[in-house]
Amino acid sequence: MLERIRIVLIGTSHPGNIGATARAMHNMGLADLALVAPRCEVITADSVSRASGADALVHDARVVDSLEQAVTDCTLVVGASARSRTLPWPMITPRELGERLPAELATPEARIALVFGREDSGLSNAELQRCHAHVHIPTNPDFSSLNLAAAVQVLAYECRLAWLAQTQNKPDPAQDDEEEAQPLASHEELEHYFAHLERALITIGFHDPAKPRQLMARLRRVTLRSRPERMELNILRGILSATEKAAGGQALGARESEPELQQEHDTHQGQKPAQD
Numbered sequence: 001m002l003e004r005i006r007i008v009l010i011g012t013s014h015p016g017n018i019g020a021t022a023r024a025m026h027n028m029g030l031a032d033l034a035l036v037a038p039r040c041e042v043i044t045a046d047s048v049s050r051a052s053g054a055d056a057l058v059h060d061a062r063v064v065d066s067l068e069q070a071v072t073d074c075t076l077v078v079g080a081s082a083r084s085r086t087l088p089w090p091m092i093t094p095r096e097l098g099e100r101l102p103a104e105l106a107t108p109e110a111r112i113a114l115v116f117g118r119e120d121s122g123l124s125n126a127e128l129q130r131c132h133a134h135v136h137i138p139t140n141p142d143f144s145s146l147n148l149a150a151a152v153q154v155l156a157y158e159c160r161l162a163w164l165a166q167t168q169n170k171p172d173p174a175q176d177d178e179e180e181a182q183p184l185a186s187h188e189e190l191e192h193y194f195a196h197l198e199r200a201l202i203t204i205g206f207h208d209p210a211k212p213r214q215l216m217a218r219l220r221r222v223t224l225r226s227r228p229e230r231m232e233l234n235i236l237r238g239i240l241s242a243t244e245k246a247a248g249g250q251a252l253g254a255r256e257s258e259p260e261l262q263q264e265h266d267t268h269q270g271q272k273p274a275q276d
Helices: 013-028 045-051 055-060 066-073 093-105 148-168 171-175 186-204 215-226 229-245 252-269
Strands: 005-010 034-036 062-064 076-080 111-115 132-136
Touching: 005 066, 005 148, 005 215, 013 034, 013 045, 013 055, 013 148, 034 055, 034 066, 045 055, 066 111, 066 186, 076 148, 093 148, 111 148, 186 215, 186 229
Parallel strands: 005 034, 005 111, 034 062, 076 111, 076 132
Antiparallel strands: none
């Protein structure tokens, strides 16, 4: 379970914080570190020294240009936030996050990203809107500022507690009769869906990009809160393609995953999917 939890740092400005984060992760058994557009050198004497023996994580860290690249294969993205911004988003505590992990990682395809922002300004509103939920560490309100590595340590600790609890629990035979869990939609698949949704809403005249009125942000919130499965998302995209076609649009979004969408549509129409 711990192998499928990724720590994502955005815009880190000090190499020592990268090393200290690697140490905090290694303490708790986490090893997947992604760095988004770091504002400092990654591998330095300071980062290696602060890693205190966990420097392999610093050397193996994946450096990317955007949050989307860092979480593209993730089925749950949780952003560390000191407060709710302009649009309220689902907010959980570190303990609640840990309690959700076994269910979130029930399928082999599942991946979780815990996203941390810049030391000086945290995560932007746009970055927070890319997250399914926000996690808030309930610190002393009179002195609430946490060092980056300390924040990572708190969440990593809760992840380890959840893993320990899972390894100590015996499997329930009754679960064998339950329906097999379906893979959740990945971040990349959700972003394709949101782009397709916006195009369809523009096509039918429901959405005016010149006067957005937070429409897409609110639709993001309700969709991310519902945690759709991959099959469910394909159904929704099939509906969008049919809507565009009926409205005289070109159904541009359908081209990105036409075989999957067509098969999903045929299945729900009672037809046998066409064979290639």
